[in-house]
Amino acid sequence: MEEVRVETAGGRYPVYVGDGLYEGKFVEEIRRLRPRTVALVSHPTIFAVHGERMLAALGEALGAAGSVARFLFSQGEEHKNLRTVEAGYVALLEAGINREDVLISFGGGVVGDTAGFIAATYMRGIGCIQVPTTLMAMVDSSIGGKVGVDLPGAKNAVGAFHQPLAVFSDTGVLQTLPAREMRSGMAEVAKYGFLYDEALLAEVETWSGRREPGAAGLEDIIAACAVHKARVVGEDERDVGGVRAMLNYGHTFGHALESAAGFGTLLHGEAVAVGMMMAARLSESMGLAQGGLYDVHRRLLAPLLAAMPLRVEVDAEELLVYMRSDKKRGKGERFVLLEGPQAPRLVEDVPRELVNEAVEDIVEDIRSGEPWP
Numbered sequence: 337m338e339e340v341r342v343e344t345a346g347g348r349y350p351v352y353v354g355d356g357l358y359e360g361k362f363v364e365e366i367r368r369l370r371p372r373t374v375a376l377v378s379h380p381t382i383f384a385v386h387g388e389r390m391l392a393a394l395g396e397a398l399g400a401a402g403s404v405a406r407f408l409f410s411q412g413e414e415h416k417n418l419r420t421v422e423a424g425y426v427a428l429l430e431a432g433i434n435r436e437d438v439l440i441s442f443g444g445g446v447v448g449d450t451a452g453f454i455a456a457t458y459m460r461g462i463g464c465i466q467v468p469t470t471l472m473a474m475v476d477s478s479i480g481g482k483v484g485v486d487l488p489g490a491k492n493a494v495g496a497f498h499q500p501l502a503v504f505s506d507t508g509v510l511q512t513l514p515a516r517e518m519r520s521g522m523a524e525v526a527k528y529g530f531l532y533d534e535a536l537l538a539e540v541e542t543w544s545g546r547r548e549p550g551a552a553g554l555e556d557i558i559a560a561c562a563v564h565k566a567r568v569v570g571e572d573e574r575d576v577g578g579v580r581a582m583l584n585y586g587h588t589f590g591h592a593l594e595s596a597a598g599f600g601t602l603l604h605g606e607a608v609a610v611g612m613m614m615a616a617r618l619s620e621s622m623g624l625a626q627g628g629l630y631d632v633h634r635r636l637l638a639p640l641l642a643a644m645p646l647r648v649e650v651d652a653e654e655l656l657v658y659m660r661s662d663k664k665r666g667k668g669e670r671f672v673l674l675e676g677p678q679a680p681r682l683v684e685d686v687p688r689e690l691v692n693e694a695v696e697d698i699v700e701d702i703r704s705g706e707p708w709p
């Protein structure tokens with residue numbers, strides 16, 4: 337087991353990474369917190385596979401006097417919305433959950449963001465424990481306290497900062513995660529690699545190169561990502577100092593791709609992988625990075641896109657329209673670019689022609705098909 341500490345003004349907490357945590361550290365921590373009732377938020381699908389293990393751990397921790405109230409909602413980004421949040425409030429109210437109790441988010445980023453937002457706002461905020469079950473959520477969304485839901489056509493438009501009390505990334509649950517979801521999470525791992533950590537890039541390559549990449553050996557990778565995320569969040573919790581903004585590498589393009597393809601078509605990590613390729617191309621054409629940066633991205637990221645559907649249908653014009661309508665954008669075009677691997681830079685006022693060119697180049701490259709997986 338590895339332990340990473342997060343230290344922010346909004347909260348100081350441990351992130352535990354390891355196999356079999358639910359039976360160990362998790363029980364210990366719940367006992368220490370002594371809630372009377374635990375609100376367990378998850379998807380029925382995750383609960384069906386891993387719920388029994390979770391309930392056994394909670395039973396052990398709470399003893400006969402404690403109880404668990406479940407709130408399960410349907411999976412998919414389309415359920416990360418205010419209707420789900422309201423149903424969650426009602427379920428908590430009916431279970432008599434108050435501010436001494438604790439909410440446990442048990443799932444991927446959709447559960448984590450939604451459950452975290454419920455915890456941030458129910459009775460003006462109750463304690464939240466994040467128990468991520470996807471690689472994406474373990475390396476990124478469960479750490480750092482950004483919680484929230486979507487409005488129609490506007491991703492993450494409503495939200496809060498609500499740091500969890502603790503994060504438990506039990507690698508055992510990843511054994512049931514579909515391969516495509518694993519690859520999507522691995523794209524986010526590659527992001528930390530390109531931004532900060534050469535060794536992580538090698539890990540991603542090794543992982544992709546295995547014939548049947550699974551959950552084995554993931555503990556170190558997840559812990560390394562947690563260290564990076566913890567450091568960044570510690571320096572810039574509220575995303576105002578330009579430090580946390582670096583984590584948006586590949587995301588300006590990526591979010592546009594997700595929207596253009598229609599939510600649910602591309603997985604978040606797939607869109608970010610293509611987005612990082614576009615950012616690498618743009619870094620080259622801006623004269624920031626040496627040639628070769630794009631090729632490194634392509635070699636490393638293409639295997640993660642093996643199951644990406646419609647990869648030849650991405651339309652450059654449409655993508656640019658979505659990028660222009662991105663509400664989060666300030667006055668000019670602002671991108672995280674690389675001067676080279678592990679040398680990120682926030683660049684304002686990127687010439688529009690170069691952005692267009694990068695988009696068209698990558699779309700063309702993807703269209704050409706070979707040697708894409």
Ligand SMILES: NC(=O)c1ccc[n+]([C@@H]2O[C@H](COP(=O)([O-])OP(=O)(O)OC[C@H]3O[C@@H](n4cnc5c(N)ncnc54)[C@H](O)[C@@H]3O)[C@@H](O)[C@H]2O)c1
Nearest residue numbers: 379411444445446447469470472473476477482509512513
């Ligand atoms: N708050 C943040 O800082 C932050 C950062 C990155 C992403 N996000 C958000 O995270 C979301 C994406 O999260 P995600 O990639 O985890 O997707 P997800 O939560 O939709 O999970 C992916 C799928 O895997 C299933 N699943 C989860 N765990 C499983 C397991 N152990 N075994 C089998 N199936 C399992 C889920 O039911 C779901 O169908 C997006 O909404 C994104 O906006 C938030």
Ligand SMILES: [Zn+2]
Nearest residue numbers: 524587604608
């Ligand atoms: Zn992301």
